Amino acid sequence: MTTPEGKPPLDRKTLIDLGFIDARAKVLDIAAFLDRLDRASGADAPADFRVDAIRSALEIARDASPARAERILKCWSDPTTQPVAHADGKAARGAHPPHTS
């Protein structure tokens, strides 16, 4: 299955044929989500770190370097290394607030 370079079995053109419509739909969903936020009340509230995280991820997605998915996941991750004193609730939020790093 795996080549030393990690190349998939299918060539680039075939992968585009297979995946373009799905990727197109997801890009539109993100754009529509951001438009929805702009139309909503509360637009003058302080920036939400989760929306900032999406914008940061989009910058990574559009650059020319490899491992975009891995770099986005790291961009959203808690950069600290030590256990926290107490669990802050049960649920993670999807991105790390910059002020708590």
Add this chain to the structure above:
Amino acid sequence: MVSRITDDYARMATAGCVAVTEPAFWAGFDRSSAAGFHDYFRQLTESEPRRAAAYGIAHHAWICINPKEAEDHGFAREVMSMIPEFLSRPNVLGVGEIGLNRNSKTELTVFEEHLEIAAQHNSLVLIHTPHLEDKLKGTRLILDAIAAHGKINPARILVDHVEEHTVRMVLDRGMWAGMTLYPDTKCTAARAVDIMEMHGTERIWMNSAGDWGHSDPLAVPKAVVTMRARGHTAADIHKISFGNPLAFLSQSGNFSVNAPRPTIA
């Protein structure tokens, strides 16, 4: 599968599923007593195997207190004291899913105590890595704690819920890596196949999630369709969807792909 309808078992059997392993998990609310866990462990080891067997599916379980309920150390220890009683049940594969949730000090202590129980009983270990922004840090803490403990053969540990940023560190430590397929969180089928293309098929597998949240017990059969469409061979598909899980789980003498004869409770 305790939170799924019986029709899910029927669908899984129809899709070719012959065995499931069910980790002890958070119920969506905190249990109020250790006795509640005792009842839950009985459900995992007595009633759920019967329900699965009706569809020709062999049911196996992992026993622990999930990290989501591990913040109260005294309570966690009370629950952990019951684990040895259940490790000897015929469908139990080992200790799991243990690990971290929010990466707290108490969660880490409870995780280390679970490791010691597994070592004392020579059990397989199933590890839950944290969600979303907590996964990278939590996976590192978990791997370091296993190394510091040092009593369990890494080949007898499955670290679950790996993604692009954690899979390599797990494989490099000699452990097995599980990619749990979820509709929104963790891995999609497309990304799981990407990860296999980049990191190979040794000590790695995909699993469907059948919990009370947004999840799909048929995620693996659907991922197999994705693998076929992306040009992967039948041999590789069989290895990822059956051979690798069989190799890891068979390290427990309790694992079988043959369901027991159906019985009526």
